[in-house]
Amino acid sequence: MEPLIGLDYAGNITQFRHNDYDRAPLTHLNCDQVFKFYEAHRNLLEIIRRPEMEFCTKLKVGQMMVIDNQRVMHGRNAFHGKDRALVGCYIGRTEYESRLRVLGII
Structure with a gap:
């Protein structure tokens, strides 16, 4: 199970994972810890x-x-209309940073 907030070795936030509709059971916590959570x-x-x-x-x-999917919470509002096309895709951070290096951006 991954934590909601990921930290690096220095305690800096590196990831933020939150989805109110997708949370694992808290069976690894005792009752007091569940209440605190x-x-x-x-x-x-x-x-x-x-x-x-x-x-x-x-x-x-x-x-x-x-959008950096592990650093920014994102969503969308309701849509009222006839046509809409929304396409999503995912790319790994390593591949993304490699392409930026090849292009001389970083």
């Missing part, structure tokens, strides 16, 4: 659901957005 989780939700924590943008036809 859910208390902390409620506090986290209160913070991340604040309007000032959101950035919203509307993409135009032909535009794309690239």
